[in-house]
Amino acid sequence: MKLQRRQVLSLAAGAVSFSALPRSAGAQAYPTRPVTLYVSYPAGTATDLTLRTLASATEKHLGQPIVVENRPGAAGVLASQQIATSAQPDGYSIVQVPLTVFRAPFLRRTLYDPAKDFSFIVGVTGYVYGIVVRADSPFRTFQDLISYAKAHPGKISYGTNGPTSTQHVAMLQIGRRFGIDWLHVPYKGGNESINALLGGHIDAVADVTVWAPQVDAGQLRLLVTFGAARTRRWPSVPTLKESGFDMVATSPYGLAGPRALDPAVIRTLHDALRKGMDDPAFRATMEKLDQEPWYLDSEAYRAYAMAEIAAQKRLVEEFGLRQE
Incomplete structure (x- = not known):
């Protein structure tokens, strides 16, 4: 049966709208389920308490629960290495990245490259030493x-x-x-x-x-x-x-996901976490634990990471700390 020109145009327009719908809906849907935040140190530590408070303060802005899972080990490197090597880049697995993650590859063989295997989301805080x-x-x-x-x-x-x-x-x-x-x-x-x-x-x-x-x-x-x-x-x-020694050592950390995370997902996570960092409960926890906010947006945090990776390499070489 022959279709009239008007019918063909109508069907074509419908096909275009239908094909565009899943992409738009998919982009707007994230997140559709809970996000897991992996903490690199044991439960009850200052890091754990800080990030649990941040997760709670961020959930209402993200629209989904943030489940905290402690994954200590290897001087804070275990959790990040597992995310870098096995997590799907879908935004549902994020991890706290301590400074040791940038140092470890120069100390011993690791399964990840800190310059390539993370999508940096936001800088959070550091420690009082x-x-x-x-x-x-x-x-x-x-x-x-x-x-x-x-x-x-x-x-x-x-x-x-x-x-x-x-x-x-x-x-x-x-x-x-x-x-x-x-x-x-x-x-x-x-x-x-x-x-x-x-x-x-x-x-x-x-x-x-x-x-x-x-x-x-x-x-x-x-x-x-x-x-x-x-x-x-x-x-x-x-x-x-x-x-008499012009040095600052606060070992700042932030949150990241595996490489190839969609920029739109990074932006969603960053924006929600940024609002969480402004929450009075989070600010109160930071003060109680003697920590200062160290907010960096995604691009600034990535730039910091690249500079710090180079600095850690120099320190390991300077003091002969290589363990292999």
């Missing part, structure tokens, strides 16, 4: 500790949560800057190193604020912090920069 000693220690200031360490090579021992951790690398840099030969004692975690310090087995601990309760209780003395400015909680404690 500091050096603490026992309250009865003769070292009342950071300068006291440095002076004694210089005069007595190899006599001062300090604990961190492991070799090639951010704390360890920072202490190597401090040692080189001041010409100090001191002894690094690695522990499995902050609680172990704090117990060792309280027990008199080591002289100092360099770590994130796992030491905060003991500092506030008067059991430990905080000598210096590693941020760009003094903390709100301990405003009398100087920074490294004020103490």
Whole structure:
């Protein structure tokens, strides 16, 4: 049967509209199910508490639940490596990317390339690092500790949560800057190193604020912090920069997905997370945990990552930290 010209045009127009519909609807549909946020450290840690609060604050803007799953291991690298190598680029699996993810490929063989295998979404925050000693220690200031360490090579021992951790690398840099030969004692975690310090087995601990309760209780003395400015909680404690070493070490982190994530999905996630970061509950959690917001949009976070990858490569080579 012959179709009239008007019927042909009508059918053609309908076909165009029908073929365009799924793409438009698909782009607008994300997300249609819960998003899983993989946290690189155990439940109950400051990182975990921060990101759980952010997930809760972000859900109402995203329109779907954000399920937090802890995937600790390999000094914070395990979760990111698994996302980079096995997650689908559909926006339903995102991960916290700690600084160790940028350092690890230069320390040992990894299954991912940090410059190629992530879609960077948003920068979130960093940590407060500091050096603490026992309250009865003769070292009342950071300068006291440095002076004694210089005069007595190899006599001062300090604990961190492991070799090639951010704390360890920072202490190597401090040692080189001041010409100090001191002894690094690695522990499995902050609680172990704090117990060792309280027990008199080591002289100092360099770590994130796992030491905060003991500092506030008067059991430990905080000598210096590693941020760009003094903390709100301990405003009398100087920074490294004020103490003669122009270095800031906050180990900032952000959130990313696997490579090839659709730019529209990245934008949706970024916009929702940005609103979540402005939520009063998230701001209150940050203040309670002595953290400062470190917001970077997707492009700025990617640019930071590329620069930091190069910087970590230089540090590993400078201090001969390669483990293979």
